[in-house]
Each structure stands twice: as C-alpha cells, then as structure tokens.
Amino acid sequence: MPSHDRTDAAPYLRAVRDALAAHGVEIEPYATRVDLDPERERALSWPLTGEAAWAFDDAYGVSLSWSETRGWCLDVTHELGATRGYGHYVHDLRLGLLPAPGEVVAAVRALVDDPGGLNYREPVRPRRPEQLDAAFEWALLGYHFQGAARYPSHEPPHYACPFCALAGGGRNALTGQGEIVRRTPGALAFVSPRWWPNNRGHVLVVPTGHHENIYDLPTDAGHAVADLVREVAVAVRSTYDCDGVSTRQHNEPAGNQDVWHLHVHVFPRYDGDGLYASRPLPGYATVEERRPYTERLTEYFGV
Ligand SMILES: [Zn+2]
Ligand SMILES: [Zn+2]
Structure with a gap:
C-alpha cells in the first residue's frame, strides 16, 4: 500500500501518551518516542514503569500496546519458573481502534487499581483488515489538528466525575x-x-x-x-x-x-x-x- 494514502499515527499516539503521563501512568522513558514506519503496520508497545507497573507485581513486565488492526492491549509477561521460561499474555482493553486518550487512561487506571480485571482467556481478534479504510485514516487525521497535548488538564487525579x-x-x-x-x-x-x-x-x-x-x-x-x-x-x-x-x-x-x-x-x-x-x-x-x-x-x- 503506498504510504501517501496512510495517515501518520504519531499525533494520536502522542496524545494518548501525554494523557497517560498527566494521570500518573508512566512509560519507560526510552519507549516514549513515537516513530512509526509508514510502510509497515502502524503499531507500538510501551513498557509501563513506576506505580502503574508495581500494581502488577506478580508480572515480570507489563506493556501497553497499540496496533492499527487490534487497538489497545495490555501485554503481560510472567516468569513461569527456572525451567519453563516466560509466558506472554494479552489483555484486550476492548476500546476499539482509536478510542479517545481519556478512554485509554480510564481503562489502564481501572486495571492498575484492580489487576484482577485482567482477562487473558478472551482471544484478541483483529478489528479491521489490513487494508486502507478511509474512516480510520480520517479519524487519525483529526489528531493532527488537535491541541490536546499542548494544554494542561485541570482534572484532579482520581476525579470522581x-x-x-x-x-x-x-x-x-x-x-x-x-x-x-x-x-x-x-x-x-x-x-x-x-x-x-x-x-x-x-x-x-x-x-x-x-x-x-x-x-x-x-x-x-x-x-x-x-x-x-x-x-x-x-x-x-x-x-x-x-x-x-x-x-x-x-x-x-x-x-x-x-x-x-x-x-x-x-x-x-x-x-x-x-x-x-x-x-x-x-x-x-x-x-x-x-x-x-x-x-x-x-x-x-x-x-
Ligand atoms: Zn466524566
Ligand atoms: Zn458549565
């Protein structure tokens, strides 16, 4: 697929990253850049750190990932024991492909507050075939003109809305x-x-x-x-x-x-x-x- 038909996903992902940071969900600093190859599937994975990572204390590592075909998932790695290595599990946040940044924050915070809500049994199914989808490209383009990341949030942490x-x-x-x-x-x-x-x-x-x-x-x-x-x-x-x-x-x-x-x-x-x-x-x-x-x-x- 020629890349000129595909919208850069970076502004959307930056808006999500900044919303997470504003609500105390930290990402490993090395992973916070958003550089996506426009020729490949648009996808990234951010390892969580700090308070958000500690919430999953029985996991070896937790990453928040997004891809243009699956949307947002939490990828959890468990150590299975000295001889069995590691197990990787995926929890689908079930938010669709392009949820608003605030919805991603709310879903991640809900799991940080209650990691018991993790569900690895539900298979993660692609939501959209890997072909150009005008509505999807148009929605991504909307984030190119949004100022979300540039203006401060005034909502207190854990706001009971x-x-x-x-x-x-x-x-x-x-x-x-x-x-x-x-x-x-x-x-x-x-x-x-x-x-x-x-x-x-x-x-x-x-x-x-x-x-x-x-x-x-x-x-x-x-x-x-x-x-x-x-x-x-x-x-x-x-x-x-x-x-x-x-x-x-x-x-x-x-x-x-x-x-x-x-x-x-x-x-x-x-x-x-x-x-x-x-x-x-x-x-x-x-x-x-x-x-x-x-x-x-x-x-x-x-x-
Ligand atoms: Zn509200
Ligand atoms: Zn009012």
Whole structure:
C-alpha cells in the first residue's frame, strides 16, 4: 500500500501518551518516542514503569500496546519458573481502534487499581483488515489538528466525575437518572441543578464518554453532543414558553469551567432576561424544583 494514502499515527499516539503521563501512568522513558514506519503496520508497545507497573507485581513486565488492526492491549509477561521460561499474555482493553486518550487512561487506571480485571482467556481478534479504510485514516487525521497535548488538564487525579456517574446509569450528589430527559448513543441531556434567576430549568448536554474539554473532543463525540444540543434547543423552545435559546460551553478555569467533563448549557431565553449580566442563584435546585422542567422535556421526547 503506498504510504501517501496512510495517515501518520504519531499525533494520536502522542496524545494518548501525554494523557497517560498527566494521570500518573508512566512509560519507560526510552519507549516514549513515537516513530512509526509508514510502510509497515502502524503499531507500538510501551513498557509501563513506576506505580502503574508495581500494581502488577506478580508480572515480570507489563506493556501497553497499540496496533492499527487490534487497538489497545495490555501485554503481560510472567516468569513461569527456572525451567519453563516466560509466558506472554494479552489483555484486550476492548476500546476499539482509536478510542479517545481519556478512554485509554480510564481503562489502564481501572486495571492498575484492580489487576484482577485482567482477562487473558478472551482471544484478541483483529478489528479491521489490513487494508486502507478511509474512516480510520480520517479519524487519525483529526489528531493532527488537535491541541490536546499542548494544554494542561485541570482534572484532579482520581476525579470522581459526576457526569460519568450519570452516563454510567448511576447518580451524583445532585442529579439522578430521573432528571435525564434524553439519551442518544453518544450523549445525554438533563435539567441542570444550577439555576440562573431568569433562566430556570436550563439543560446540560454531555458526551457519554469522558472528555475533559473541547480541545481533545473526538469528532464522533462532538457530533453526538451537537446533535443533542440541537434537539434540546428545539424542545426547550417549544415547551418553555421562551422567546429564544442560547448555548454556552466553557473550557479551563479561566473559561469558567467547573466540572471536568465537557458540557454544553442550553438556556431558555426571554426578552430582556439579562442572562449575560446575571449570576447563578446560590445553592442548587432540588429534584422537586426541577420537576416541572424535567416533565415537560421527558413528555416532549416521549421518554
Ligand atoms: Zn466524566
Ligand atoms: Zn458549565
């Protein structure tokens, strides 16, 4: 296959490497370079070191590997004894071929926290034949234009993400499944517990997967969010008796972000409501206070 049809995978792999480093998953320093031969299968293997490697203390070595046909796997080497040498086992992280960097971090961290989750019995099957796949090349190309590696993460280590709790079917301190007004395969929408005085009952739309901000949002998650924002805007416009709709999306503390999972606010707007000059109300709206808005939207969407 001529190499000019193949996209350089290095920007994607660097984004994953930097996300791992930002979350305390260390790779052997000699292995952190990403030089891939464009004529061969795009693949690499990174031996883990430090805290992440110690978690697998009964293993001789653990490497995180990626290839364009299998995606991400954890390769574990065990010493079988003086006469039997070494055994190599592969755990498929089951993330598909090009998961967002944050998804790789979450999967690796889950195994570092609980190495009992390793499963060597499931065979690792190629997910894509070794031929040019335009969608795959296009997705890789997306990482050539992303700034993920260049901007700091503000999410604390072991962040208990309130939106992931909702996306995973659970609840957080303020919101449960009952406040979700619509779910699509890639996104969900719920009535925000934080209210602005003249724009009560505004809605938050979040991607199902954990993405801290817009800089490293994969295109499929971005499309899922944008589509649901549009549906919610139409629903709010048709059920709130409002005169318009505004959306807002914040990144990093300087951009007024305070939950480290990307979200878009969808506000009902009323003539002269002064949204941009007003501050949010203190405290949080209860489930009961949100109910009139939740009911309107669930009825609209036929949830
Ligand atoms: Zn999250
Ligand atoms: Zn916000």
